[in-house]
Amino acid sequence: MKAIPSILFSFCLLLLLFSCEKDKKSLNHTPSAAPKTTSPKATVKTNELNDLQTLDWSVINDDVMGKCISPYLIKHRISVGCTPCRKLRLVYIFHINDTGQLLKMNKDYEAIECNLTKKQRKELDSLILNYLKKKKMPSSLYNTNFKMGLGFILKC
Numbered sequence: 104m105k106a107i108p109s110i111l112f113s114f115c116l117l118l119l120l121f122s123c124e125k126d127k128k129s130l131n132h133t134p135s136a137a138p139k140t141t142s143p144k145a146t147v148k149t150n151e152l153n154d155l156q157t158l159d160w161s162v163i164n165d166d167v168m169g170k171c172i173s174p175y176l177i178k179h180r181i182s183v184g185c186t187p188c189r190k191l192r193l194v195y196i197f198h199i200n201d202t203g204q205l206l207k208m209n210k211d212y213e214a215i216e217c218n219l220t221k222k223q224r225k226e227l228d229s230l231i232l233n234y235l236k237k238k239k240m241p242s243s244l245y246n247t248n249f250k251m252g253l254g255f256i257l258k259c
Contacts, residue, residue, distance in 0.1 A: 152249055159241040160251050167253050171234050175227055181217055185259035188217035193228070194252040203240040208232060211250055 152160060181188050192214040198206040
């Protein structure tokens with residue numbers, strides 16, 4: 104008989120914990136939490152990426168982080184961490200042709216909590232664009248238009 108109240112108490116704690124986690128996740132995904140720039144004027148039909156495309160994009164994001172974003176932040180002595188730079192997320196609409204070349208990318212919005220000036224943001228955009236234009240995309244992304252992000256968001 105003594106075990107029933109402790110089981111009920113444990114069950115209530117679990118319910119409370121799961122409801123808090125659900126609320127925490129919904130707070131992290133609110134669009135108003137990230138400062139946005141204006142969206143492109145022309146509406147572009149974008150594709151949802153399937154699992155293979157998402158995996159390929161993850162590799163590209165890691166590559167851009169290692170070859171463009173991280174070296175740029177190091178060059179400008181901007182350290183990544185919960186206080187100085189916890190969020191640098193650049194979301195673009197990408198246009199890839201049938202041979203895997205990036206035709207263009209239009210910035211949809213950015214969520215930046217780093218000490219970057221407007222000039223540095225433009226330099227970083229240009230650096231990423233030039234890097235991706237030289238890169239051949241994986242075959243899963245050939246002949247697609249899609250919206251995806253580059254960068255990072257630390258959970259602090």
